């Protein structure tokens with residue numbers, strides 16, 4: 001029996017269900033219900049954290065951690081973001097800024113959340129006792145968290161990381177370490193617990209293991225044909241983002257790894273008859289994941305690697321050097337680096353994953369995670385001798401997405417690959 005049940009999509013295309021998705025559902029559901037109970041008065045505290053913020057330090061104080069960006073991605077995938085963005089615009093948040101921020105704030109203003117549909121009984125996002133950001137990804141997260149700090153009247157703590165770095169210097173790490181340590185008195189006060197270095201080390205150890213496993217499962221896509229795609233990865237990354245620093249995330253990725261290895265051993269390809277292997281650069285287009293996944297499958301092209309999914313591999317974590325290694329891990333992330341470092345990274349991934357072409361998503365409201373604006377596609381085409389396609393769209397705001405144009409451009413791109 002070949003693992004990977006085939007599922008007929010609405011368009012009659014074949015997509016292969018990952019069995020571990022059932023476990024994923026349970027893990028994510030336990031996580032959201034746990035936060036909901038705390039929100040309703042059960043023992044515990046909730047911290048909101050940016051997606052590459054100081055989660056391990058928060059968990060060391062016993063906080064359950066909510067990630068507004070994850071909530072925004074759900075709004076995007078549910079295609080409801082456009083209902084909410086105008087509400088944030090109406091209170092002064094520009095249509096040009098991050099559509100994650102605008103859709104999340106808009107949903108809050110309207111008193112709605114897609115969590116209510118996904119998890120019956122949950123009426124709102126969990127209420128924060130504290131908000132913690134890191135500007136290693138962008139400044140939008142700071143403004144986003146400051147908004148909620150005012151709304152909920154809770155402390156906002158943050159790290160302002162040096163940006164766009166070529167080298168990570170000792171002075172940068174010392175700067176971030178100082179800011180991490182400066183958070184501790186507020187974390188102690190809000191959590192009611194004293195800082196315990198052993199608890200922090202344990203949280204980092206768990207996070208590092210999660211990160212290693214996440215890196216391993218992503219790395220299985222190096223196999224020809226690939227057992228899974230970038231589009232699968234965007235779904236299965238939930239625990240790597242929201243539950244890093246917990247045993248649950250580790251257990252989940254052990255299960256997923258096993259299944260993907262079985263696929264490889266049995267010769268199961270995520271994309272039947274894989275002809276082309278692609279790199280996805282930039283944010284996902286959350287409301288179009290299924291359509292794009294099906295179009296690429298139809299064209300026998302597999303998106304095998306992405307900057308986005310790889311962004312939650314934190315190789316530097318080391319529980320024996322907790323503050324410095326955490327500062328290193330969260331400062332050296334791709335989004336926080338200079339163009340030339342990003343280019344080197346992509347070139348390396350292209351070689352390792354045997355990529356035939358690169359898709360750049362130029363996301364209208366996220367310049368921070370769009371790398372097609374300063375000539376990178378042209379430089380990489382020349383350097384690597386493979387074609388790049390730039391798709392103009394947005395992570396959440398589908399008003400910036402042209403279905404027709406995107407489909408046509410992708411078709412033409414694959415045709416170009418077939419001729420090279």
Ligand code: SF4
Pocket residue numbers: 069098099100101137138139140141283365366367368369395
């Ligand atoms: S990195 Fe982009 S999508 Fe993420 S919070 Fe910042 S502006 Fe928004």
